[in-house]
Amino acid sequence: MKLLRVGPVGQERPAVMDEAGNLRAISEPEIDGAFLASGGVARVREALERDELPVLESEGLRIGPPVARPGKIVCIGLNYRDHAEETGAPIPAEPIIFMKAPNTVVGPYDEVLIPRDSVKTDWEVELAVVIGRTVRYAETREEALAAVAGYAISNDVSEREFQLERGGQWDKGKSCETFNPLGPWLVTADEIADPQALGLRLWVDGEPYQNGDTKNMIFHVAEVVRYLSRFMVLEPGDVINTGTPAGVALGLPGTPYLRAGQVMELEIDGLGRQRQTVGQA
Structure with a gap:
């Protein structure tokens, strides 16, 4: 659904x-x-x-983020081996965790704003996991996956200078306004037979940059949920961004960071497609 x-x-x-x-x-x-x-x-x-729901006129109707007011957005860094390698980072022995401000979430077709003074705004197509029940200290893969309500596309937009060159933690390069387009849908977990068998792709101005597969995650969805539940209580409506494959601007020759007027397009198998125009804050 x-x-x-x-x-x-x-x-x-x-x-x-x-x-x-x-x-x-x-x-x-x-x-x-x-x-x-x-x-x-x-x-x-x-x-x-039961066919009880009225049909909506969808012509010209904006699609917003599929989940309102997530309690928290938990992100997993460097969760694809090829992405870690392209950025020169070591392969993590345990999941790298950082948080993203919940008010970064916007709709899948909304404008993404480059922050003031930014010179290194980057893209990241990711599988988002939406939690459907409270989970704490999950012990098994089955228990962890039972807590998942569904999946969506997430664009974990990042400002690399803020994130990596300005001291402190990653959060300030991740939590700028509009930095988490989500959707278009929340696809319920029963429709995704295997979250580790989904292709992810991203284009900028029609040029392909990312083309990965969730099978290449270092830490799979079940392990991510189980692991996080050891350190925090995951609650219904929480969103987990599970990492991005290779092909981000940070790891590319010439580092082609985003500029106002460009267009990002993202898709994940079974989860739909996003499209954002880049603007200036």
Whole structure:
């Protein structure tokens, strides 16, 4: 099932896409942690099966981020061997964890703003994991995956100078406004047979830069969820960005960082496609 939120910024309303590709309004107040924790996915599925949901007119309708107000965004750094190698970083022995401000989340087609004084704004196509139930101290792969509500595309936009050259932790190069386009859909976990068998791709101005596969993650989704639950309580609505494959500007000759007016396009198998125009803050 594909859940999404549509409408102007700050006025999004929940919807679901049916098998024919139509958008249907759902009666839930939001797609958020409370919705996921209270069995909202099952309620929507039942209403859809009973054909109780009205069709929405989708012409010209903005698609917002599929999850409202994530409690936290937890990110895994250097989780693809080829990405670690292209940046000259050692292969991590344990997952590298950093946080991203929840208010970085925007819709999958919204503008991405280059921060003021930025010279190294970069792209990162990533598989996002959305948590559907509280998980703490998960012991097994099965327990970890049972806590996953679904998956989405995430663009973990990063400012490399802020992140790596200005001291402190990575967060200030990751938490600028608009730095986390998410969506277009939250695809429920039952539709993704194997989260480690998904191709990821990214283009800038039509030129391909990233072409990877989640099978090449150093730490797979189940291990990431299990590992994180040892250090923090994961709650419904939390988002985990699981890392990016090779092909970011940081690791390329000439470091072709983003400029205003450029267009990023991203896709992950089964999860749809994003497109963002780059602007200036």
